[in-house]
Every structure is written in structure tokens, then in C-alpha cells.
Amino acid sequence: MNIEKLKRLETSQDIVTKYAGMSSFGKNRIVYLPLLIGIGLLMFVAMAIFSDLTETVGVQTLIALSVVSLICFVLVKVIANAAKKKMIAETTFAPTCIAKKIAGNDAEMAYFCIYITGEKRHYETLIDEIAEKIDAAIQNPQNATDKEIFNLFRPDFIKPNEFAKKLPLAFTDNIVVWRKQVSFVGTSKEIKQQIEDDGGKFAMVAIVPENARFLSDYYI
Numbered sequence: 398m399n400i401e402k403l404k405r406l407e408t409s410q411d412i413v414t415k416y417a418g419m420s421s422f423g424k425n426r427i428v429y430l431p432l433l434i435g436i437g438l439l440m441f442v443a444m445a446i447f448s449d450l451t452e453t454v455g456v457q458t459l460i461a462l463s464v465v466s467l468i469c470f471v472l473v474k475v476i477a478n479a480a481k482k483k484m485i486a487e488t489t490f491a492p493t494c495i496a497k498k499i500a501g502n503d504a505e506m507a508y509f510c511i512y513i514t515g516e517k518r519h520y521e522t523l524i525d526e527i528a529e530k531i532d533a534a535i536q537n538p539q540n541a542t543d544k545e546i547f548n549l550f551r552p553d554f555i556k557p558n559e560f561a562k563k564l565p566l567a568f569t570d571n572i573v574v575w576r577k578q579v580s581f582v583g584t585s586k587e588i589k590q591q592i593e594d595d596g597g598k599f600a601m602v603a604i605v606p607e608n609a610r611f612l613s614d615y616y617i
Contacts, residue, residue, distance in 0.1 A: 398595055400519050402615065403493040406602075412614060416602045417481075417488040419610050428476040435469030438462045484604070491602050493612060494518040496579070497528050498597040500535070500550045506581040509550050510599075511564070511574050514606040524598065527564075527574055534568070542568050549576055561607040575603075579611055588616045 406412050442462050445454045494512040501508030511531070517523055534543040535550055542565050549562065561577035579601075581589060592599045600615035 398495055398521060398598055398600070399615075400521075403495070403519060403600060406600075406612070406615065407491050407493050409491070412602065412612075413488050413491045413604075414485055415614075416491055416610055416612075417485045417604050428473055428480070431469040431472040431476070435466045435473065438466040438469070442466065488604055491604050492518060493615070494601045494603050494609065495521050495524050496599055496601040496609070497524045498579075498592075498599075499528060499531055499576075500552055501578075502552050506584075508579055508581070509552075509576055510579050510601075511576055512601050512603065512609060513572065513574055514603040514609070515573055517572065518603070521598065523572075525596070527569060527572075528597075530568070531564075561609060575606060575609065577607075577609060581611075584611075584613075588613070591616065 442459050445451060445459060451459065492514055494514055495518065496510040496512035498508045498510050511524065511527060512518070513520070513524065531546055531550065534546040538544045538547045545565055546568060549564065559578055561575040564574045564576055566573070581592075600612035601609045602612045603609035
């Protein structure tokens with residue numbers, strides 16, 4: 398991969414602004430409270446309607462719950478926008494990383510990848526070495542740590558938009574390595590081919606380490 402290009406993108410104000418906004422959701426954990434309440438109320442209202450429980454629950458009650466649900470979603474938007482503005486204002490650097498696909502679902506184009514956000518984030522050989530070690534652990538787990546790695550990369554465990562998790566430090570020789578899902582749905586054939594040509598490696602931007610994003614601008 399082009400390391401010099403990755404380094405240049407780290408200080409591009411356009412990249413900083415774009416990806417700071419994309420990475421900000423969930424930074425303020427309080428956003429999940431109105432989000433979960435809103436979803437829960439909306440699901441209850443839908444269940445009541447489709448289960449013919451409208452008279453039992455009461456039309457006025459369902460209307461009130463629907464209004465509360467909408468208010469919750471408005472709060473989510475307000476909190477998310479505030480977090481976005483704050484992060485954009487405070488961010489001046491966008492760490493770019495070399496990520497590598499490990500396991501996933503080719504049909505759904507969703508994969509687990511690994512990446513490093515520290516000073517070794519551009520160490521292409523290191524990422525390959527860790528990937529090989531993960532593959533060996535998945536194929537033949539020898540101990541409890543290997544079994545933990547096996548479970549971390551099970552394709553059926555892929556969850557859309559899940560925040561990244563750290564690999565056990567004992568497995569990575571105390572290097573902080575993140576495991577995250579990435580989706581290539583909507584990615585052009587040309588970019589997919591380039592990723593394959595690069596041995597499954599691709600560019601990520603990690604303004605928020607646990608919420609790194611696919612750096613599509615690298616391929617422009």
C-alpha cells in the first residue's frame with residue numbers, strides 16, 4: 398500500500414472534517430438511552446397494532462407512546478449533531494491505518510478486519526504477521542487465548558455497526574490491535590479488486606479507534 402499517501406491524508410482538513418463527523422456517533426454514550434427507548438416504544442406500538450390489541454391498550458395510549466417515540470428520535474438527532482460539531486471542532490488529525498480482512502461473508506460482503514491505531518498503524522508486515530497468527534489460532538486453537546480469538550472471528554458473530562474490540566494483548570505481544578466489522582456493500586468493483594491485489598489489505602481512518610471507518614478517499 399502507499400504509505401506516503403496514507404500519511405498525507407492524515408493531515409488533510411477535508412478528511413479530518415468528513416471522517417470526524419462520521420465517527421462521532423456513539424461518542425456521547427447518552428445518545429443510546431433515547432435511541433433504545435424510542436425503538437422499544439415504536440416496536441410496542443407496532444406489535445399492539447398488528448396483534449389487534451388496539452382496543453386493549455387504548456388508541457390514546459398508542460398515540461401518546463408514538464409521540465414519545467418521535468421525541469426520543471429527535472433527541473438522538475440533537476445529541477448526535479452536538480457530538481459531531483464538537484468532534485469536528487476538536488479534531489486536527491485523522492490517523493490512517495492499514496487494515497486487513499480476516500474472515501467474513503462473501504455473499505453479504507461483510508468482514509472482520511484488524512488494524513492498529515498506534516505508531517505501528519502503517520506497519521504492513523506486522524499486520525500480515527498478526528493475520529497469519531490469527532488464522533493459525535482459528536484453524537487449530539491450542540489454548541484459552543486461541544479459543545477467544547476463534548470466537549472473535551466467527552463469521553456468524555458479525556454485527557452491523559458494532560464497535561471494535563481489542564484482541565487479547567497476550568496474543569499480540571502487547572500491541573493494541575482492533576477487530577471490527579467492515580462492509581464493502583456499495584464499494585466499486587475497481588476498489589474491491591485493488592483490495593484483493595493488496596492481499597486483503599485496505600485503508601481505514603481511526604479518529605475514534607473503536608469506530609474506525611473505511612477510508613474510501615484513499616482510492617480516489
